Amino acid sequence: MAEPAGYDILLKGGHVICPATGINGIRDVAVRDGRIAAVEETILPSSATETIDVSGKLVLPGMIDTHGHIYQYVTGRFGLNPDMVGVHSGVTTVIDQGGPSCMTLPGFRKFIAEPSDTRIYAFLSAYLVGGLEGHYYPNLYSPDCVDIDATVRSAIANRDLVRGIKGHAEIGGFARWGIKVMEMAAEIARRAEIPLYVHFGTLWGLPESGANGEDADTILERVIPLLKEGDVLAHPFTRHPGGFVNQQGEVHHVIQAALERGLKVDVGHGSHFSYRLAKKAIAAGVVPHTLGADMHGYNTHVPAPAGTPEEHYDDENHPFKGQARFSLTQAMSSMMALGLSLEQVVPMVTINPAKMIGLTDRVGSLTVGYAADISVLDDNRGRFLLRDNEDTKVVAERLLTPAFCLRAGKKFDADAVILPQAVAA
Known part of the structure; x- marks a missing residue:
């Protein structure tokens, strides 16, 4: 009998979208030592120390915000x-x-x-x-x-x-x-x-x-x-x-x-x-x-x-x-x-x-061997009201909200005080 793969974290059953690798479907993603270890249709939960059920959620390469203002103070x-x-x-x-x-x-x-x-x-x-x-x-x-x-x-x-x-x-x-x-x-x-x-x-x-x-x-x-x-x-x-x-x-x-x-x-x-x-x-x-x-x-x-x-x-x-x-x-x-x-x-x-930013060799992809930067999102369906600073309102039938992310394999809950609350249309 083969030895367990010894993954640290397994994200099980999510909808993985990774444009860099062409994946768009239900996959399991395994992490070991802070890096992507496997992205496969099925990975046994027994092979991982911790399994997180992400069925119904979107699993993306760690998201990159290209325009931040974070030089605090x-x-x-x-x-x-x-x-x-x-x-x-x-x-x-x-x-x-x-x-x-x-x-x-x-x-x-x-x-x-x-x-x-x-x-x-x-x-x-x-x-x-x-x-x-x-x-x-x-x-x-x-x-x-x-x-x-x-x-x-x-x-x-x-x-x-x-x-x-x-x-x-x-x-x-x-x-x-x-x-x-x-x-x-x-x-x-x-x-x-x-x-x-x-x-x-x-x-x-x-x-x-x-x-x-x-x-x-x-x-x-x-x-x-x-x-x-x-x-x-x-x-x-x-x-x-x-x-x-x-x-x-x-x-x-x-x-x-x-x-x-x-x-x-x-x-x-x-x-x-x-x-x-x-x-x-x-x-x-x-x-x-x-x-x-x-x-x-x-x-x-x-x-x-x-x-x-x-x-x-x-x-x-x-x-x-x-x-x-x-x-x-x-x-x-x-x-x-x-x-x-x-x-x-x-x-x-x-x-x-x-x-x-010229860093496709390390970010923006769920390539095996890359740092395990992964964003997991809830894909909410319904009718949600969005507005801009002109006070123009639009109705969105899909509202994406962050659930958690892994940064180099470490889990962070999406609990920032600035995250907006959904507003029903």
């Missing part, structure tokens, strides 16, 4: 706790978008990336100050506050952590300084040979379209020629001027050509997201490659800790007071409510982000 009220956004929300990898800079990256490594249970990467800010509360201190985001050489050196020296550069192409910066900062950000990314992730859409408190003769609808066509294959256009469905849909309600004419030459699109959901404009862009053939949640301290309500008066903890004056709790799985549900299939959405949080 250093980025003021902006940065959320990385494990709250990550493993305790069913997400095994979070990419911070522009929190650390070449100046502050050592602190990000020491106090965020290293101690977190979540796998952490960063897109380094093009600005020396990183992702501070720029809408309060806009002068920190001028060309004088960019050091191309220092940022390139930092990105190259920290390649294990830094997987891209973050830049902002929005009307406030253009009205103050023109395209100069974007030119500098593009040069940093070219020289460091990593992707540039570009924010489009107006930022809070900055000049509107028309200031100093600048037109938000011209930004895309001026910025896209600076970009290279693999660079990322973020916030395609923004409700603010400067996104993929112009102020006449038309999808910008340069988008299709940009996609054809290898530029990528990240949803960057958060408070920018508009169901109304997303419908127009998707109808025009704009299907995002990746799905960043873009949660931060202004658009995600974090309840006060026990014993702390709410009024002493929550900022009454922040720009998006009252935003509901949020999650990456809620963003996935939004995409499906707009007509995309589950099979279209799953790659946006698994293999496509892995390609974006």
Whole structure:
């Protein structure tokens, strides 16, 4: 009689979807020593120390959030706790978008990336100050506050952590300084040979379209020629001027050509997201490659800790007071409510982000031998009400919610306080 395989954990009977390996069906997944040991139609429960029944649930490669803001404390009220956004929300990898800079990256490594249970990467800010509360201190985001050489050196020296550069192409910066900062950000990314992730859409408190003769609808066509294959256009469905849909309600004419030459699109959901404009862009053939949640301290309500008066903890004056709790799985549900299939959405949080950061050899797949980063989701059926920051409401017939995840084989329940509650339609 053969000896038991000696697995540590067996996930039994779940619907496994792994675009990287082509699996889409009922499978058992076994973990040993923190790594994927087997993915098969049937694995005996007696072969594992612990068996978890995941029948009726979705079992995905560990989800990757391509747009996080997790430089907690250093980025003021902006940065959320990385494990709250990550493993305790069913997400095994979070990419911070522009929190650390070449100046502050050592602190990000020491106090965020290293101690977190979540796998952490960063897109380094093009600005020396990183992702501070720029809408309060806009002068920190001028060309004088960019050091191309220092940022390139930092990105190259920290390649294990830094997987891209973050830049902002929005009307406030253009009205103050023109395209100069974007030119500098593009040069940093070219020289460091990593992707540039570009924010489009107006930022809070900055000049509107028309200031100093600048037109938000011209930004895309001026910025896209600076970009290279693999660079990322973020916030395609923004409700603010400067996104993929112009102020006449038309999808910008340069988008299709940009996609054809290898530029990528990240949803960057958060408070920018508009169901109304997303419908127009998707109808025009704009299907995002990746799905960043873009949660931060202004658009995600974090309840006060026990014993702390709410009024002493929550900022009454922040720009998006009252935003509901949020999650990456809620963003996935939004995409499906707009007509995309589950099979279209799953790659946006698994293999496509892995390609974006050049790490398909270790994340985004349930390949045997890879670290056992696995997200397990509940696939709820019914009629659920979703809303955006324009207060547009849509009805979703499927609502994905995180059940738990394994990060390198260690189990974390999806118990983050920011996870939204289902609302029946």
